[in-house]
Amino acid sequence: MPPARPSGTQGGKRHGVARVLSKLGVCSRSQAEAAVRAGRVGVDGRVVRDPEYPVEADRQQLSLDGVAVMAARRIYLALNKPRGIVVSAADERGRDTVYDLLRDAGLPWLGPVGRLDKASEGLLLLSNDSAWAAGITEPSTHLDKTYHVQVAGQPDAAVLAAMQAGIREGADLLKARRVALLRAGEKNAWLEVVLDEGRNRHIRRLLAALGTDVLRLVRVAIGPLVLGDLAKGQWRHLDASEVAQLRRR
CATH class of the missing domain: 3.10.290.10 (RNA-binding S4 domain)
Known part of the structure; x- marks a missing residue:
């Protein structure tokens, strides 16, 4: 019994x-x-x-x-995720994960706050404060995430307008809150894309639906927190004011 x-x-x-x-x-x-x-x-x-x-x-x-069991000291990290690294505690295919970058840091268990797919790079938060993390990732908070996206070709104003209007893909409405052209070359261009919600491979799927290939995708900000000059593969602790600015509950 x-x-x-x-x-x-x-x-x-x-x-x-x-x-x-x-x-x-x-x-x-x-x-x-x-x-x-x-x-x-x-x-x-x-x-x-x-x-x-x-x-x-x-x-x-x-x-x-x-x-x-005692409550663990709350840890809040910003990490610059390199391309090709998996956001997972363990990978069944033996690929490198973000936890390999933290291996010798002597930190307690930390969970990723949101995701970046293997091919994407940039700002990733990690914490053992699950309530704080949920406040950032829940769609209802509508916290802006800013990305710099390199695309093939030179998307015109109609493509940018369509990204903000949204594309229906199955049950999902994929749209950007804001889109701006940062710079353009002969064969590719960089866009700044702001999302206030995040679906799986959101930007890649949205641009693919518009016939545009993504070459690089870098998350440069989450709310007021910017990636800044943090080097690829490096991490830092957030200070108390940064933690408070991101707190949504």
């Missing part, structure tokens, strides 16, 4: 143990669920195996592998 679920203290707020571990910045939600199912997590000295087992984080003692 499974153990009785804790009744909690009157007025206390309970959440599933896997969610609580994630909120404490110990690991990702999926890692927490796997640890619970493997019998590695205890609540008040008692092993639980249900990821939804309700606990009050401020009243009950959680442990992982027999070690008391």
Whole structure:
């Protein structure tokens, strides 16, 4: 018979143990669920195996592998992701990931705040503050993300207008909030594209629908935070004011 679920203290707020571990910045939600199912997590000295087992984080003692769980120090990083690097904790095909760039830094578990596909580069945030991360990535916040995009050919005003009007692709309406021509050469051009929502391969799909090939895609800003002169493959801690400026909840 499974153990009785804790009744909690009157007025206390309970959440599933896997969610609580994630909120404490110990690991990702999926890692927490796997640890619970493997019998590695205890609540008040008692092993639980249900990821939804309700606990009050401020009243009950959680442990992982027999070690008391404490809230991890909140970490907020900006990283300049190089092209060809995968945004994943592990890759089944053995490709390099952003975590290889952090390997010797002595940091706690961090999760990516949003995504950049393998071929894209530029500003990527990482943090173990899941509430802060959710406030940045949730579509309802409409936080601007700015990209510099090199395209083949020289897109005319009609293409730029169509990007802002939007293209329907299946159930998705792909559109840009703003588009501007940065510079043009004989064979290619650079656009500045601002999105206030992000779907999978959003810009690439939008331009492909308009018959335009993307040669490079670099995220240069998230809200007020700019990539600046951070070198490729390098990272830095955000300061308190930058964290506050990006906080959406």
